[in-house]
Structure formats: structure tokens, C-alpha cells
Amino acid sequence: MKNESNVNSYARVFPTVFESASGEIITDQNGKKYLDFFSGAGALNYGHNNPELKQALLSFLEKDSVVHCLDMDSVVKGTFLEKFEDIILKPRGLNYKVQFTGPTGTNAVEAAVKLARIVTKRKKIVAFTHSFHGMSATSLALSGSCEENQKVNPAQDVIFFPYADFFGEEVNTIEYLKKMILTPGSGLELPAAVILETIQAEGGINVASIKWLQELRQFTQENGILLIVDDIQVGCGRTGNFFSFERAGIIPDLVLLSKSISGFGTPLSLVLLKPELDQWKPGEHNGTFRCNNLSLCTASKALDFWKDGALERKISANAQTIKVRLEELLAKSEYIVAVRGMGMIWGVEFISGQIAKEVSASLFEQGMLIERCGNDDQVLKLLAPLTISDENLAEGLNKLAEHVLNLEVAAVMTV
Ligand SMILES: Cc1ncc(COP(=O)(O)O)c(C=O)c1O
Incomplete structure (x- = not known):
């Protein structure tokens, strides 16, 4: 235009x-x-x-509910947190705290990586070939699929490894990753975190196998490396369950949600973090447009779609x-x-x-x-x-x- x-x-x-x-x-x-x-x-x-979400939003506005209050407490934030715990987390045996980040997916990526570095006091992050995590500096650096774009934003402290069946089914890419990370003299230091999409969307719909996901979880857990699952595109039901990693029965340390979490196409992004990782100091990761209340209103309503199977x-x-x-x-x-x-x-x-x-x-x-x-x-x-x-x-x-x-x-x- x-x-x-x-x-x-x-x-x-x-x-x-x-x-x-x-x-x-x-x-x-x-x-x-x-x-x-x-x-x-x-x-x-x-x-x-979506008619049910639209109705919730219209009633919310009709009542002059508070639309913007940064991350001050609001009724709608309380409702969302409560329903998210009752409908999504508890039935899946998950125990996460919820961090509201800036509004788009890349904000959640930035926050999670920053927290992983703070908690582990390490710098390196493992990302995978053909990955996509967003367009802000850190996310771009983690996005193998953005090679060209990375030239203006050189990757720092990111190590790329071959994704699941990058070499076909014959090569065990987890063994390769393990050996490179654990062998003294390989040139790689212990990373703070591994970030991945369980199905790479922008990268070409590459599906990681359950075995690969389980082995990655086991290896990261045994070595104190945080596992960050970027469920921004394939979460919220896209793969069949609410979270894309449910099929592998794994529990990531951090989970990123955005895109469909508001349900209505309005912006909202979350980092789910294991309680012991919540080592943020108040205000250490800020932003004007966190907790968008219009998005929280439809997000709360959308959780009802997950109640009955x-x-x-x-x-x-x-x-x-x-x-x-x-x-x-x-x-x-x-x-x-x-x-x-x-x-x-x-x-x-x-x-x-x-x-x-x-x-x-x-x-x-x-x-x-x-x-x-x-x-x-x-x-x-x-x-x-x-x-x-x-x-x-x-x-x-x-x-x-x-x-x-x-x-x-x-x-x-x-x-
Ligand atoms: C897996 C994944 N992570 C992160 C992002 C970045 O989200 P946003 O474009 O909202 O910043 C995207 C966007 O397509 C994505 O697919």
C-alpha cells in the first residue's frame, strides 16, 4: 500500500x-x-x-474493563492464570509459573534465553538447523533458516546442531550432539540451554521423532542444560494436543507460547518456567505491552475449548x-x-x-x-x-x- x-x-x-x-x-x-x-x-x-471469543471481548469492552495496565494485577489476568492452571497445567501434571513478556513471539524467545543465561551463568545456546525463532536480535541469531538475514545480525554465543533427521534416519544426531558437548577438546563449552521446535514450521514441517525428543530431554536433564521448547507456532493444539511435546511425554524447563494463545489473533506471549527457574529480580525483564488485557480476555475464554476433549x-x-x-x-x-x-x-x-x-x-x-x-x-x-x-x-x-x-x-x- x-x-x-x-x-x-x-x-x-x-x-x-x-x-x-x-x-x-x-x-x-x-x-x-x-x-x-x-x-x-x-x-x-x-x-x-470466533463467535464465543468475540462475544467475550464485546462484553469485556461493554463493561469498560481495564484494557491496559501493564503488568498490574487485573481481574482478567487473575482469571486467565487460574483457568490456565486448572484446565491446561494441572490435568497434564505440569507445574510452571507464567511470565508475561512483550506481545510477540520473539519477546518470549528473548526472555527465555536471557533467563537461561542468568540461571546457569553460561552463555552458549544450542539451536538447530532450519530453526525459526523470530526476528529480534537473539531470536534471529538462533534461527538457522534465516542465514541471509543473520549477516546483518551476526549470531553470538549460538551453536547450531543438526536437527532430528537432518542427515536422514541413519545418523543419530543426538549422539553427535552429546559427543560434541561432553568431549573435552571438542571446542564446545557446556551450553546454558537448548532451544527447539518439536516440529519445525518455517523450516519445512520437519517432525522430530518421539525417541529423539526423549533422548534430548534425558541428555539435557542429566547435564544441567535447560530445555526450551518453542511452541509459538505448533502449540495451542496445532499438533493434536495443547502442547506439541505431550506426544513425547517430556517436560521442558521452559515453554514459549504466543500466536494462538490469545485465540483471537491479538498479541500475547508467555514463557512458562519451572518454579525453581524463576530467578528474575522484579522488573528485570520489562515491557509496556505485556499482559494485553484484550488478549487475556479471549485467551481465558479460549481455554474452555480444552475442557472436554x-x-x-x-x-x-x-x-x-x-x-x-x-x-x-x-x-x-x-x-x-x-x-x-x-x-x-x-x-x-x-x-x-x-x-x-x-x-x-x-x-x-x-x-x-x-x-x-x-x-x-x-x-x-x-x-x-x-x-x-x-x-x-x-x-x-x-x-x-x-x-x-x-x-x-x-x-x-x-x-
Ligand atoms: C516457532 C516460532 N518461534 C518464534 C516466532 C516469532 O514470533 P513473532 O513473529 O510473533 O515474533 C515464530 C513466528 O513465526 C515461530 O514460528
């Missing part, structure tokens, strides 16, 4: 002017409707303008539908190299970024939003709202299949 900086990105991928949205449908100013398989990059797990069952059923359809497509299309994912985050890897670009652009023309990821942007990332209707899920998958099966090499190569 006029006067907007060149740095804008998504308006180039989805070039129209959006005006309204409801559930999994987003509508532009010309009235054209798009089926949203992008979900605000994971910030809209419950869809656009219905949402988990829906995600599980959707996951099965998506898996079957994508595997069919893999078998039929010469342009697809792999499909992978779980819950409601799935990747379709094409033989090139160019083909994935053509598919995403054509589907946009046909009224559908799907983003790309991976080192060559060669992976289509299917990220529909968890609450999508069965009909719209089927329609999106049909559109994708129809388009991919009718791809013509010549047309693709001219893109």
Missing part, C-alpha cells in the same frame, strides 16, 4: 485487500471469499472472529483426513517429494520452490490461502484453523489435489 515500507511480505504473496473474516473464510474488499489454510501463520487456531477428537479426525488425502496425492503426483506432519500442521514438499510457488499462487487465484516454507520455499504449509468445518476441509484438500494433478510442466517452468 502507498507509503508502506518495502519490507512488507504477505501482501505480495496474497495480493488483495482484505476486509472481513469469519471462521475459515476471509473476504476481500471486492467480496471475493478465500478459504484460509494459513490461519495468520498459526495465530488463528480457532478461526477468524472434543477439540482434540476433532483435530485427530481432521489429521486422519488430511494424511490420507495427502498420501494419495504423493502417490499420484510426480511433482511431490514428500508429505509430512501431524495434527493440523502438514507440509507438501514439491520438487522445487518454483512449483510450490505456482501452486500457492494459483490456489490464491482460486480463492484459497496457503503459505510456503522450507529452505527453498518448496513446501506448502497446510495450516487450516483447528475448528474448520468438515466441508471446508474437504473443499480445500480437493482444490489442492485438483490443481496439483493438473499441473503442466511447461506452465510451471515459465513461472
Whole structure:
């Protein structure tokens, strides 16, 4: 848009002017409707303008509830903390304190890494190949997938290790990590923390195995290295459970939540920390926009979706539908190299970024939003709202299949 900086990105991928949205449908100013398989990059797990969350927000405003009070105590903060403990933490046997950081995901990353360094009195942080943790200085330094961008922000005190099956299934990357960290003379000192996504989203939908996650937890625990799980994109139900690490039965030392934690697309970020790690001095990590009360209002309401198991069952059923359809497509299309994912985050890897670009652009023309990821942007990332209707899920998958099966090499190569 006029006067907007060149740095804008998504308006180039989805070039129209959006005006309204409801559930999994987003509508532009010309009235054209798009089926949203992008979900605000994971910030809209419950869809656009979810009616229950919207109602909670309208009542909150109607009562002139306090909208901004930094991290002063408010009724809505108390409600959120209580419900988060009762509905999310206790039933999972988790004991975390909650730190409200600045509003975006990268603020949570910065806070967690800073705390890990304070607590351990060590500097180095282990991050993984193809990781993405955000765009502020520390987060960028931890993001293997941002090599180019890192040149203006050189990584300091970050050690990159190969993620789960970086070398394929044959190489045990945990053994490599252990040996490098523990062998005197390897050149590596003991790190303060390891930070990871249990499924790398921006990195190309790379799924760490349960065994890999368990071995990483065991090794870090035995050696006093803090384990930070960045659940900013794949938490809040995206992989099927509220937390993405539940499938491995591990308990991280610190967990980062953002994106869909507010439930409504408004900003909110949290660090969950084991109580003994809460060694902050009051005010040692500050910020004007922590505890956004509008976000806390919808976040509290959204926790109700996790009370009775219905949402988990829906995600599980959707996951099965998506898996079957994508595997069919893999078998039929010469342009697809792999499909992978779980819950409601799935990747379709094409033989090139160019083909994935053509598919995403054509589907946009046909009224559908799907983003790309991976080192060559060669992976289509299917990220529909968890609450999508069965009909719209089927329609999106049909559109994708129809388009991919009718791809013509010549047309693709001219893109
Ligand atoms: C795993 C992960 N961590 C951190 C971030 C950064 O979040 P934000 O863009 O809100 O700063 C993202 C954003 O996509 C992410 O996917």
C-alpha cells in the first residue's frame, strides 16, 4: 500500500485487500471469499472472529474493563492464570509459573534465553538447523533458516546442531550432539540451554521423532542444560494436543507460547518456567505491552475449548483426513517429494520452490490461502484453523489435489 515500507511480505504473496473474516473464510474488499489454510501463520487456531471469543471481548469492552495496565494485577489476568492452571497445567501434571513478556513471539524467545543465561551463568545456546525463532536480535541469531538475514545480525554465543533427521534416519544426531558437548577438546563449552521446535514450521514441517525428543530431554536433564521448547507456532493444539511435546511425554524447563494463545489473533506471549527457574529480580525483564488485557480476555475464554476433549477428537479426525488425502496425492503426483506432519500442521514438499510457488499462487487465484516454507520455499504449509468445518476441509484438500494433478510442466517452468 502507498507509503508502506518495502519490507512488507504477505501482501505480495496474497495480493488483495482484505476486509472481513469469519471462521475459515476471509473476504476481500471486492467480496471475493478465500478459504484460509494459513490461519495468520498459526495465530488463528480457532478461526477468524470466533463467535464465543468475540462475544467475550464485546462484553469485556461493554463493561469498560481495564484494557491496559501493564503488568498490574487485573481481574482478567487473575482469571486467565487460574483457568490456565486448572484446565491446561494441572490435568497434564505440569507445574510452571507464567511470565508475561512483550506481545510477540520473539519477546518470549528473548526472555527465555536471557533467563537461561542468568540461571546457569553460561552463555552458549544450542539451536538447530532450519530453526525459526523470530526476528529480534537473539531470536534471529538462533534461527538457522534465516542465514541471509543473520549477516546483518551476526549470531553470538549460538551453536547450531543438526536437527532430528537432518542427515536422514541413519545418523543419530543426538549422539553427535552429546559427543560434541561432553568431549573435552571438542571446542564446545557446556551450553546454558537448548532451544527447539518439536516440529519445525518455517523450516519445512520437519517432525522430530518421539525417541529423539526423549533422548534430548534425558541428555539435557542429566547435564544441567535447560530445555526450551518453542511452541509459538505448533502449540495451542496445532499438533493434536495443547502442547506439541505431550506426544513425547517430556517436560521442558521452559515453554514459549504466543500466536494462538490469545485465540483471537491479538498479541500475547508467555514463557512458562519451572518454579525453581524463576530467578528474575522484579522488573528485570520489562515491557509496556505485556499482559494485553484484550488478549487475556479471549485467551481465558479460549481455554474452555480444552475442557472436554472434543477439540482434540476433532483435530485427530481432521489429521486422519488430511494424511490420507495427502498420501494419495504423493502417490499420484510426480511433482511431490514428500508429505509430512501431524495434527493440523502438514507440509507438501514439491520438487522445487518454483512449483510450490505456482501452486500457492494459483490456489490464491482460486480463492484459497496457503503459505510456503522450507529452505527453498518448496513446501506448502497446510495450516487450516483447528475448528474448520468438515466441508471446508474437504473443499480445500480437493482444490489442492485438483490443481496439483493438473499441473503442466511447461506452465510451471515459465513461472
Ligand atoms: C516457532 C516460532 N518461534 C518464534 C516466532 C516469532 O514470533 P513473532 O513473529 O510473533 O515474533 C515464530 C513466528 O513465526 C515461530 O514460528
